[in-house]
Amino acid sequence: MNTRDYSLLGPDAARAVDTGLAAADWYHTDIPRKDMKALMKREDQPAIRDTVLLFGLMVVFAALGIALWPSLWSVPFWLAYGVLYGSAMDSRWHECGHGTPFRTGRYNDWVYQVASFCMVRNPVSWRWSHARHHTDTVIVGRDPEIVAMRPPALFRIFINLFGVLDALQGWKRMLLNASGRLDPEEATYIPESEHPKVIRVARIWVVIYAVTLTLAxxxxxxxxxxVIGLPRLYGAWHHVMTGVLQHAGLAENVIDHRLNSRTVYMNPVSRFIYWNMNYHVEHHMFPMVPYHRLPELHAMIKHDLPAANPSIWAAYREVLPILRRQLAYHDDFLTRTLPETARPYRADLHQSALGNSAADTSTPTAVPAE
Amino acid sequence: MTNWIDACGADDIEEEDVIRFDHEGRTFAIYRSPDDNYFCTDGLCSHEQVHLADGLVMDHTIECPKHNGQFDYRSGEALRAPVCVNLATYPVKVEGDRVLIEI
Structure with a gap:
């Protein structure tokens, strides 16, 4: 059984660089340039509509929660507000970090700043972290955003349904940055020229939290x-529930997003909260495509992708058994079968991930996905 | 010593778009702006060496297809993280229906 070191400073990080897995050339489905240009085209209207709706609902739910406080009647409104604060802001942070939802750059930046604050993710540090996630998606030792490691830290994922670890780590990191320092791992992917920005944002946040605490x-x-702070905990469950499905149980150390990412069909409410990131293979393959065009992109390239999981429930029926199995067998994972219309996986690049290197007993075991 | 190289036809690039041009082991991105002017930069993003010809041209910016970093393709200036290092730019002229770059 292979042991893995997910730290960015450990032996797996060096191995990924040595073997050419870092900053590699990834597989892309062929799309005519004309179609790609149409899909990438930016516009403000869909994101303005969704953002007005999001912030409008947050104001209404918070106002009702405050009005009914401390009665139990306020609970449903806090739960709704919390999901928008602690989960919808995760997808807004993500999408606006890519700069794709709005055509007008400053709109992306404004929403990104607000969402970063809600999620307790330094907007400077996390932009670099997420860039690395896209360069080296689920490459062990390179990707700082791997959620379900091997063996999967199921307790950590469970308590993060209530935001506990991530938020505490975010607040701890905020205090560290506000003191003028960076974590050594952060320093591996944030250029030195950006360090003052990291520190400045952290200090502004400390002031906001200090005012909130003083008021309390x-x-x-x-x-x-x-209103500020706790919803990151009591509203986190939805973004963890959807986020775990992005890559959990799939192959590591491959350079084809069809092998390490998962597209899941979701209900309209979850898609609004998640801003269509359920089309995750498509997003990773073509991060320039705005969230509101991902369904079209999916329709255009699904002939080349593994079948999408039909629902969140169906996806968890696939994910939970493999995560449980990985507790004992760290090298097990799911392989996703391609339709006959797809271009095959590159067996020469993914021999171990495709499970056809039987002679090597250290090779991970591929379990066919349902 | 610099010289002018015939890179492509003027109509090979749509308005507000970019194409790739390779020459003697080097790769370039050639742009046609919305106001019908032509520009040339290094082809690879200064962040992680992805070719910009697959990116999105909006007004006078090119956005990298991998991490969405942005440059002003007229000056090569890096506009948005994760790009921090400017692109090299090259003079361009149109002669007849051909686009020439000076490298």
Whole structure:
């Protein structure tokens, strides 16, 4: 059984560079340039509509929660507000970090700043972290955003349904950055020229939290924290539930997103919260395509992709058994079968991931996905 | 010593678009702006060496297809992270229906 070191400073990081897995040339489905240009085209209207709706709902839910506080009748409104704060902001952070939802750059930047604050992710650091995730998706030792490692840290994922670890780590990192320092791992992917920006944002956030905490103490109530801060915990479940499905249980150390990413059909409410990131293979293959065009992209290239999981429930029926199995057999993972219309996986590049290197007993075992 | 190289036909590039041009082991991106002017930069993004010809031209910017970093293709200036290093630019002229670059 192979042991893995997911740290960015460990032996797997060096191995990925030595074997050419780092910054490799990834597989892309062929799309005519004319069609790709049409899909990449930016416009403001869909994201303005969705953003007005999102912030409008947040104001309404928070207002009702405050009005009914501390009655139990306020609970449903806090739960709804929390999901928008602690989960919808995850997808807004993600998409606006790519700069694709709005045509107008400053709109992307504004929403990105707000969403980063809600998710307690430094907007400078995490832009670089996510760039690395796209360069080296699920490459062990290179990708800083691998959620389900091997063996999968199921307890960590479970408590993150309530935001516990991620938010605490975010606040701890905020205090570290506000003190003028960076974590050594952060320093591996953030250029030095960006360090002052990391520190400046962290200091602004500290002031905002200090004001909120002061207000809570003055009011002798956690109400201010129900609006700012705590929703990152009580509303995190949806983004963890959808986020785990992106790559969990699939191959590591491959350079074809069809092998390490998962597209899942979801209900309209989850797609609004998640901003269509359920089309995750498509997003990784073509990150320039805005969220609102991903369904079209999916329709255009699905002949070349493994079949999408038909629902969140169906996806978890696939994911949970393999995660449980990986607790004992770290090298097991799912391979996704391609339709006959697809261009085959490059066996020469993915021999171990495709499970056809039987002579090598250390080779990971591929389990066909349902 | 610099010289002018015949890179492509003027109509080979649509308005507000970019194409790739390879010459003697080097690769370039040649742009046609919305106001029908032509520009040339290094072909590879200064961040992670992805070819910009697969990217998106919007007004006078080129966006890298891998990480969405942005450059002003007229000056080569890096506009948005994760790109920090400017692109080299090259003079361009149109003679008849041909686009020439000076390298």
């Amino acid at each position: 103490v003055a009011m002798q109530s956690i109400l201010p924290l129900m």
